Amino acid sequence: MELRVENISKSFNNENNVQTVLKDLNFTVREGQFVTLLGPSGCGKTTLLTIIAGFQAASGGTVLINGRQVARPGPDRGFVFQNYALFPWMTVRDNILYPMKQRKVPGKEREKHLAELLAMAQLEGKEKLFPHQLSGGMKQRVAFIRALAGRPEVLLMDEPLGAVDMQMRQSLQEDLESLWLKDKTTVVMVTHDVDEAIFLSDRVIVMSAHEGKIVEDMPVRLPRPRDRQGTEYHKHKEHLVEALRTAMGRRAETAETERKLCLA
Numbered sequence: 649m650e651l652r653v654e655n656i657s658k659s660f661n662n663e664n665n666v667q668t669v670l671k672d673l674n675f676t677v678r679e680g681q682f683v684t685l686l687g688p689s690g691c692g693k694t695t696l697l698t699i700i701a702g703f704q705a706a707s708g709g710t711v712l713i714n715g716r717q718v719a720r721p722g723p724d725r726g727f728v729f730q731n732y733a734l735f736p737w738m739t740v741r742d743n744i745l746y747p748m749k750q751r752k753v754p755g756k757e758r759e760k761h762l763a764e765l766l767a768m769a770q771l772e773g774k775e776k777l778f779p780h781q782l783s784g785g786m787k788q789r790v791a792f793i794r795a796l797a798g799r800p801e802v803l804l805m806d807e808p809l810g811a812v813d814m815q816m817r818q819s820l821q822e823d824l825e826s827l828w829l830k831d832k833t834t835v836v837m838v839t840h841d842v843d844e845a846i847f848l849s850d851r852v853i854v855m856s857a858h859e860g861k862i863v864e865d866m867p868v869r870l871p872r873p874r875d876r877q878g879t880e881y882h883k884h885k886e887h888l889v890e891a892l893r894t895a896m897g898r899r900a901e902t903a904e905t906e907r908k909l910c911l912a
């Protein structure tokens with residue numbers, strides 16, 4: 649699997665005002681990589697992820713998966729939303745079986761894969777429950793394995809832990825990592841949390857507030873599971889915080905330039 653984002657641009661027409669959110673974005677994600685998109689609020693992270701998912705079209709450029717151009721959503725891409733987006737009227741079992749039925753996986757194979765996924769997420773015995781009967785962490789694990797049930801080439805996750813309080817967040821990051829390590833599906837995740845990015849990712853791409861430009865593309869080669877108290881971990885954190893400052897600063901600089909131009 650190879651995901652290529654080539655010269656992606658996206659503009660919106662907001663009340664006679666054209667807003668360029670992304671401009672000429674380029675990067676490639678290799679098979680099995682866990683890549684995080686980090687950036688200030690409004691820099692275009694979700695927009696980029698939904699373009700990769702095929703939920704919306706880019707204004708320019710292409711997204712290629714294994715050389716094939718992405719034009720619409722497809723089974724090669726799984727998506728995990730911030731609010732999990734489980735079907736509330738379906739049990740855990742039916743939620744997980746849904747993508748397999750969509751792919752017309754034969755019954756026997758479906759049951760086998762379901763059992764594997766439930767074991768992987770430690771959700772055995774919960775299959776008859778409905779989403780409202782689950783804890784936040786369980787819902788998140790169901791959303792994750794439901795996305796894997798479609799056997800996607802790449803898993804796209806938009807702030808998958810965004811709805812969880814800070815205390816639970818670290819332990820869910822650990823759950824997410826151990827689930828991912830069992831499967832090693834290629835992941836592109838959006839977050840605005842520096843610690844989460846370093847804890848989970850092989851690589852962090854920092855986008856700037858101005859036109860979503862890549863201001864940093866940083867590999868994280870620390871051994872897993874990562875020691876949040878370690879010196880190297882802290883160095884990575886400081887580096888990313890600095891990159892985020894740059895990412896935000898560009899917006900301030902741009903605003904200042906625009907102000908000067910307006911005054912001129």
Ligand SMILES: Nc1ncnc2c1ncn2[C@@H]1O[C@H](COP(=O)(O)OP(=O)(O)OP(=O)(O)O)[C@@H](O)[C@H]1O
Pocket residue numbers: 660661662669687688689690691692693694695696840
């Ligand atoms: N459908 C749309 N129509 C008009 N403007 C949009 C649309 N979708 C997004 N935008 C604008 O594009 C910009 C980027 O939005 P996006 O949701 O991608 O940012 P983000 O980096 O994911 O932000 P956050 O971290 O706050 O979720 C914002 O200014 C937003 O208002």
